[in-house]
Amino acid sequence: MNFPAYRIKIRRITICSTLLVAGIALATTAFKKEEQHTGVNNAASMSEADIKASQEAFMKVYKVFMSPRCMNCHPAGDVPLNGDDNHLHPQGIKRGKDGKGLYALKCTNCHQVENTPGLNMPPGAEEWHLPPADMKMVFEGKTPYELAKQMKDPKQNGGKSLQDLIEHMKTDLVKWGWEPGDGRTTPPMSYTEFYDTFKEWIDTGAALPDKNAR
Incomplete structure (x- = not known):
């Protein structure tokens, strides 16, 4: 066996492995940083x-x-x-499945498409509701x-x-x-x-x- 050549080959393999590990580490760090900032895995840099x-x-x-x-x-x-x-x-108001109130207690019973005049009177706007129960x-x-x-x-x-x-x-x-x-x-x-x-x-x-x- 040609020991000098064998040692060179081993050294090359070691260097390549080290570079590969370092590259993976850098990529992982960048990926985690990007995910932390964007909240998604495939966001553009x-x-x-x-x-x-x-x-x-x-x-x-x-x-x-x-x-x-x-x-x-x-x-x-x-x-x-x-x-x-x-x-x-x-008044016992609840979200309800669709976010528009529960049973007969619907948001739009009191909340119209505009504010009711007067101090602290029921406010209003189009589509007055909470987000739905499943979201x-x-x-x-x-x-x-x-x-x-x-x-x-x-x-x-x-x-x-x-x-x-x-x-x-x-x-x-x-x-x-x-x-x-x-x-x-x-x-x-x-x-x-x-x-x-x-x-x-x-x-x-x-x-x-x-x-x-x-």
């Missing part, structure tokens, strides 16, 4: 600048989603929330990371694409949050700023905020 801009955009709109005008219709339980203090809706889309108690991940997951957002989410933000029900009627506060930014910032989150890749972000 995002630049660090886009990731940062996208995360910052979501953190801004997160404050809107946590405001009473949004969160009251996205409760953790099956009872809608009321008021700026997020208390449970009185609750809970905002209450969600961290920025959890909410962003849920919001962009079609299995948790009603089958919506990212573009569908943008279109949803144009609906009268969403816009109602900025015209909630007498006695109710509005979200912490204007509707135009909210819409533009939400769209920026989508346009820059819909990156997920850091898991520890609050």
Whole structure:
């Protein structure tokens, strides 16, 4: 046996194996990083600048989603929330299977297509309802990371694409949050700023905020 040649062959195999392992490790790290930021496995690569801009955009709109005008219709339980203090809706109102109330206690019994005039009178907008029971889309108690991940997951957002989410933000029900009627506060930014910032989150890749972000 030619021992020098044998040693060279072994050395080459060792070097190739080391490079292969290193390559796999780098690819795995990049994959995990991308999945952490995007929440999906096959997302297009995002630049660090886009990731940062996208995360910052979501953190801004997160404050809107946590405001009473949004969160009251996205409760953790099956009872809608009321008021700026997020208390449970009185009168025994429940979500129901379709999100429009249970039995005879339907949302539209009191909530019409526009606000009822007067201080703290029943608010209203087209299609007034909660998310359905099989797709609750809970905002209450969600961290920025959890909410962003849920919001962009079609299995948790009603089958919506990212573009569908943008279109949803144009609906009268969403816009109602900025015209909630007498006695109710509005979200912490204007509707135009909210819409533009939400769209920026989508346009820059819909990156997920850091898991520890609050």
